[in-house]
Amino acid sequence: MTTTEQAPTADAAAGGxxxxxxLRNAGKSYGNIIALKDINLRVGAGQVTGVLGDNGAGKSTLIKIIAGLHKPSEGExxxxxxxxVFESPKDALNKGIATVYQDLAVVPLMPVWRNFFLGNELRxxxxxxxxxxxxxxxxxxTELHKMGIDLPDVDAPIGSLSGGQRQCVAIARAVFFGARVLILDEPTAALGVKQSGMVLRxxxxxxxxxxxxxFITHNPHHAHMVGDHFVLLNRGRQKLDCTYDEITLEALTQQMAGGDELEALSHELGRK
Known part of the structure; x- marks a missing residue:
């Protein structure tokens, strides 16, 4: 079954x-368990939308909906x-939506070039x-150079690269194979400061x-450095929806840390 489409909206007809x-009022339920509820998210061309949330906030479920792995239970x-309506991840890929997961889907002992074309080899x-x-x-x-990535040897096993370099290769691979929207799943989570900086660049x-x-992340500092728009998830609900100009790093950090809950904890521990 192929992607199901309806007539374009006024915005689409007006000139792109x-x-x-x-996502409009999107939600996902598994039986009686509500994983996501009333999520509104927009991703424009030339924009970074930071999706923040702690463990269990619903970030993984959100990724699966956008990537075509799961259909939303409500919303559109x-x-x-x-x-x-995406019937499969292939549907999403055909629409230019590519997901770079934390594990990167690479074979560590294969060379960089072989991983770049893994599953799409040229003959x-x-x-x-x-x-x-x-x-x-x-x-x-050529494609790595277009992204500003200069590797000394593409014949080296990709497992010999740093975590930041592997992330950048995965991003360049997604772009080459037709991505217009990149979903990056915690790309800096396991990286040090220098490697995180590479990925953010x-x-x-x-x-x-x-x-x-x-940009899916639990790090407000990284999100604020590159983001144009921010969405905060908390237990499957959307707690924040604002642009870069509408929130400071300090405010974003406080929201991410729990806001009033953090202040109450600080008071309880006797810290002013």
Whole structure:
């Protein structure tokens, strides 16, 4: 079954000003358990939408809905202003929505170029049973350079790269294979300061090239450095929806940390 579409909305017909992807009052329930409720999210071209939340906030469920793995139980998903139902992750990919998960879906012992084309290998026109190794190697180098990534050796096993470098290769791979919207699942969670900075620079580079980015994170400092718009999830509910100009890092950190709950805890522990 293919992606189901309805007539374009007024925004889409008006000249392409509609978000690349949008959730309207989206929710997801598993039986009596409500994982998400009334989520509204917009991702525009050349924008980074930071989705923040602690463990159990609903970030993973949100990713699965946008990536086409799960259908929302309520509300709707719009792509370019058109109400859309994803029947599978392939449907989402065909619409230009790519997810870079924390595990990156790489084979550590394979070279960088082989991981770049993993599952989409190029073959020689004259010998279709033979891989076009030189073509894949050259394309990998070119595409990484477009993202500002300069690796000394694309023949090196990808497992020998730093965590930040592997993240950047995964981002460049998604872009090359047609992504317009990048969903980045906690890309800096297991990285140090220097490697996190590398990933944040490439998120900004993707934004400047016109891609829409959904940056899933529990780190308000990282989100505020690159984000244009912020959504905060708490136990499956949306607790914050604002732009960069509407919130300071301190306020975003306080909201993320629990706001009143943090203040009450500080008072209880005798800290002023």
């Amino acid at each position: 000003d509609a978000p690349l992807i949008e 998903v719009l792509v370019d202003g058109v109400p859309t 020689k026109a004259s010998f279709p049973w033979s891989l076009d190794i030189n073509g894949m190697r050259a394309t990998t180098i 490439y998120i900004t580079a993707a934004k400047e090239q016109g891609f829409g980015v959904i």
